[in-house]
Amino acid sequence: MQQTWRCAITAADLGEFGIIARIAGRLPQFPAVLLGPGDDAAVVRAPDGRVVVTTDLLLEGRHFRRDWSSAYDIGRKAAAQNLADVVAMGADPTALVVGLGMPGDTATDWVDGLTDGFGEECALVGASVAGGDIARSDLVVLGVTALGDLGGRAPVTRSGARPGDVVAVAGRLGHAAAGLALLLAGRADDAFPELADAHRRPRPPYACGPGAAVLGATAMADVSDGLVQDLGHIASASGVRVEVDPASLPIPALLADAAAELGQDPVEWVLTGGEDHALVAAFPPDVSLPAEWKIIGRVAEGEGVQVRGRVGQRSGWDHFRD
Amino acid sequence: MQQTWRCAITAADLGEFGIIARIAGRLPQFPAVLLGPGDDAAVVRAPDGRVVVTTDLLLEGRHFRRDWSSAYDIGRKAAAQNLADVVAMGADPTALVVGLGMPGDTATDWVDGLTDGFGEECALVGASVAGGDIARSDLVVLGVTALGDLGGRAPVTRSGARPGDVVAVAGRLGHAAAGLALLLAGRADDAFPELADAHRRPRPPYACGPGAAVLGATAMADVSDGLVQDLGHIASASGVRVEVDPASLPIPALLADAAAELGQDPVEWVLTGGEDHALVAAFPPDVSLPAEWKIIGRVAEGEGVQVRGRVGQRSGWDHFRD
Known part of the structure; x- marks a missing residue:
């Protein structure tokens, strides 16, 4: 019996321009992109x-x-974490450009999968991958840039929180951190596939970003480094203190179960886990918030972040110290 | 006598947020940047x-x-090659964002030098580094994105060249390739420092990009992969043939001397060397070009690039095949 080998086509087989053509051919372009991949630069609408x-x-x-x-x-x-930064300003994402470095023996199937992942995440918000660059490298490297339009709204920065404001969160907290802990322990896909998936594919609450701007949010950030650390950025940029009531933080049964399984503290995941890309924002005290937003604390005079009943916990992630 | 050791401060000493603050503090911000480094995203004017x-x-x-x-x-x-892509569309650069990966033991002096290089190149065109991201990596990695404004002009793409158009070049050709050949031969800094510097710091003719748009250029590209290859992109996007007269290509004495020294062909450097980031454009035949633009050929019906009197030369650079 003759044995059959599957010969994967690689990036090196296609060459730089073959890969670019293949990627460009898989990417849908929404109307905000006036000139897409294939020229020296793309042209994207910026109506604001x-x-x-x-x-x-x-x-x-x-x-x-x-x-x-x-x-x-x-x-x-990769798309989600950049799109989350755009909506955290109160803007609507319009386009991404992507620099991709990869080994020459990378299978084109892998490149197709990556391309589809970018395209589908962008499509959730009506954005497109408008262009990019590829290079050969030993490890996969992604340089991702996202653009957005403010639609006439003021950007919601980190620096506008005022004493008396309420602090609220939209989206999941701690799920990606739990997934990572499970993956590190080799216990992810069998016992808690949903948490492993939360690590792999965050689900930022995209619509809540521009929505918060309309609701009058005074400050906003996406939770990329951990809730306490990202609130710390708001506190220091705004010159205020943020007080968080841990009792108000939702600990879903799934997180509690996974934490019990690993002997870890689910509240720690919720307070310091970053990669869910939730949104955290300050609103004037009289705001009427829709159900997506959950109030978790308030803004006071002072500095730093106070989590009631907890001291000295690790606040989040530093790329040069972790 | 006590010996004194100079202790370099490293990226890891400062931590992620210390480095970001240090970089942001060194970068001048021009008025096109409405919100600079330090938030989830920057906000840049896009008046067009x-x-x-x-x-x-x-x-x-x-x-x-x-x-x-x-x-x-x-x-x-790194700044120059992205700014050149922006002006090659006929646009005025407004801002850069930069992703920087580097080892934890990178000296802050090195980061300061990099920051100053970005800032000074951007300042040549009135643009700013408006934001970025840093991460730890084994080798230095840069993901650079540039933005520009068209000022009401149509973008000059690669696809508008028409038979009868003249083809012209602004900026240097072959200098960076000569510098690279000299560096590879270990003969650069002593004999031809100017060419080594051409490899290290390209000098794109920034003003010629928007200028070409005003002059009615029908197609344009920056020469990043080599003149023949980049003209090939224009030929295939426009559905035309480009004919180049090598006799019209300037071979400065400096290039001829370096080529003689290394036993190489300076015309090859000019035809296939990319990193000078010259601009090449097609113009209607009746155009009156300023001195910065030198006519090197014409557009005809057909396909591909014909360099009179030369056959089968290597056309330029493919990142997955070189």
């Missing part, structure tokens, strides 16, 4: 007359592992 | 209602070497 721009660098082994996440998941997550 | 956006990934060992280029030079070059 201002453009919101944010960039992230994601490195294999540091921000993701190819044995833990599929190419599709990596694309979804 | 459209924004031009381009991104590049630059990897240590592949796009630059830290033993050949100072941090300052790497910053200048």
Whole structure:
């Protein structure tokens, strides 16, 4: 019996321009993109007359592992974390551009999966991958930049929180951290697949960002480094103290179960886990918040973040110290 | 006598947020930046209602070497190659965002040099580094994205060249390729420092990009992969043939001398060397071009690039095949 080998087509087989053509052919373009991939630069609508721009660098082994996440998941997550930064300003995402470094022997199937992940996450908010750049590198490297439009609204920065404001969260907290803890313990996919998936594919509450701007949010951030740390950025930028009531923080049964399984503290995940890309915002005290937003504390005079009943916990993530 | 050791402060000493604060403090912000570094995203003016956006990934060992280029030079070059893509659309650059990966033991002096290089190159065109992201990595990685404003002009793409148009170049050709050849041969800094510097710090003819749009350019590209290859992109996007007369290509004495020294062909450097980031454009035949633009050929019916009197030469650079 003859044995059949599947010969994967690689990036090196296609060459730089073959890969670019293949990627561009898989990416839907929404109307905000006036000129998409294939020229020196893309052209994107900016009807507001201002453009919101944010960039992230994601490195294999540091921000993701190819044995833990599929190419599709990596694309979804890389897009999501940048789109979350755009909505955290109160803006509507319009486009992404992506720099992709990868080994020459990367299978084109892997590139297709990554491309589809980017495209589908962007489509959730009506944005497009408008352009990019590719290079050969030993490990996979992603440089992702997202653009957004403010639609006439003022950007919601980190610096506008005022004493008396309420502090509220939209989206999940601690799920990605629980998923990571389970993956590190080798206990993820069998026992808690939903939490492993939360690590692989965050679900930022996109619509809540522009929504918060309309509701009059005075300050906002996406929770990328951990709730306490990101509230700390708001506190220091605004010159205020943020008081959090841990009793108000939702600990779903799923998190409690996973924490019991690993002998860890689910409240710690919720307070310091970052990669769910929830949104945290301050609102005037008389605001009437829709159900997506849950009040977790208040703004006071002073400085720093006080979590009632807890002292000295680790606040979040520092890329040069972790 | 007591010996004194100079203790370099490193990225890891400062931590992620210390580095960001240090970088942000060194970067001048021009008025196009409405909200600079320090929030989830930056806000940049886009008065035209459209924004031009381009991104590049630059990897240590592949796009630059830290033993050949100072941090300052790497910053200048990384900024220049992105700003050149913006002006090649006929737009005025407004802002850059930069993702920076580097080892934890990177000296802060090195980061300062890189920051200054970015800031000074951007200042040449009145643009600013409006934001960024940093991460720890084994090698230096740069993800650079540039934005620009079209000022009411149509973008000059690669696809508008028409038979009968003249083809012209602004800026230097072959200098960076000569510098690289000299560096590879270990003959750069002693004999031809100007060419080594051309490799380290390209000098794109920034003003010629928007200028070409005003002059009615029908197609334009920056020469990043090599003149023949980038003209090939224009030929295929426009559905035309581009004919280049090598006799019209300037070979400065400096290039001829360096080529003689190394036993190489300076015309090859001019035709296939990319990193000078010259601009090449097609113009209607009746155009009156200022001195910065030199006519090097014409557009005809057909396909591909014909360099009179030369056959089968290597056309330029493919990142997955070189």
